[in-house]
Amino acid sequence: MGFVEEHEKWLSRHKRRRTGERLDRLERGHGHGEKLFAERVWWPLFGHFNHLHPEYEVSDWRGRPYFVDYVWKPGQVKFAIEIKGYGPHVQNTDRTRYRQELNRETYLQIAGYRVVAVPYDDLGSAPELTISLLKALLLSSMLTNADNEGGKHSKMELEILRLAARSDGIIRPVDLVNGLAADPKTIKRHITKLCEKGRLTPVLSANGSRIRKYEYIHNMLDNYLF
Template sequence: MEEQVKGSKGERRRRLLSEKRYAETLFLKDVWWPAFGNFRLLFAEFELRDFKDGWRFLDFAFIINVTRVCIEIDPYGTHFRNIDRKQYDDNLHRHNDLVLDDWKVLRFSLDDIKYNPRKCQQTIMQAAAKWGLDDTKHLLQLIPTEYAVWKWVENQDDLVTPISVAKALRINRETSTKYLKSLVLKGLILPASREGKKIMRYRAKSSGRTNG
């Protein structure tokens, strides 16, 4: 999360540095970290434009492949007690805009995070399974180079080889082979062709190709 603060500016930076993030910090410590052990792909105070070209901030955005999940933390009373009718309407419009823009939305109360963190963890993991993110835990635990290999393979329409990966990412062939095999074992990419027991080419799991 420190890297996100360093890379932020303007209103997002102010929000990330605010002392009023008790609920969000507790969510990270007692819910997200025990479930995933990593903050990769989770973005705090995520900034996005709405349909009126204004800026909105999500408590957290969890983005993996083409799936975008908005996670909102709602302390009892604080979100609605001090707002007027117009602001209340705007909050509902905000939620609807997210849904119309193909965001998935999860909401947790501060009380649930404090007293039922395990239930919150289970909800997130169930959502990951329902929305086709079964490999989430493996993906979050990849080391940076391994993640870079996975991301590059996912973006390719054609089959890839250890040599093509090595050239694209400027790593040696042995390293690319090691991580390609590791990603296959974790179920994140698929072998596409073999010579005996040796895998010669690989493909993205999302690819429509069949094994050759």
């Protein structure tokens, strides 16, 4: 699936889990800038939304609820990502609100989050720069978790993912049986596990009656695991 379908599925999952103010904040707060970041930066970088939480509620130093645009928690690390527009954040004449915003960012770091500020204007004019900077920032965390990520997959599963990635992202079970010289039942069992882990997605035939192939879901860590 492409960005539009995956973004909608991801957003719907989060909405189903929320009620009250948390749901209202997600519906109101996930606006144009947040969607632009998801489409032009996060999707090209990762190809999925695993571990990414929109309008994530945290408490500030006063114990009051505060919603961060995005929080990414792939493991032991936590990143708080804020989309910063020029008007609200630079020309803000409410000095009390401006001080509180700065204090919240400091408190987030005390609470164990690494705070990332993304310029809204760059999302439209220079998303490649944001991708490059974010990739360099997140690289150490991704490498730290690479062994754990690799441990989630058996040797056979990694071989299946490797072949799928090299087959333009689409693979048939028969291709895996021939390419890995494996028993069809073994291949089917591992494909099922990879679908459960979100690494493969079934692709229905033209009439929608059978599953003849699977789509590979890219993970940026694959660059280090394969």
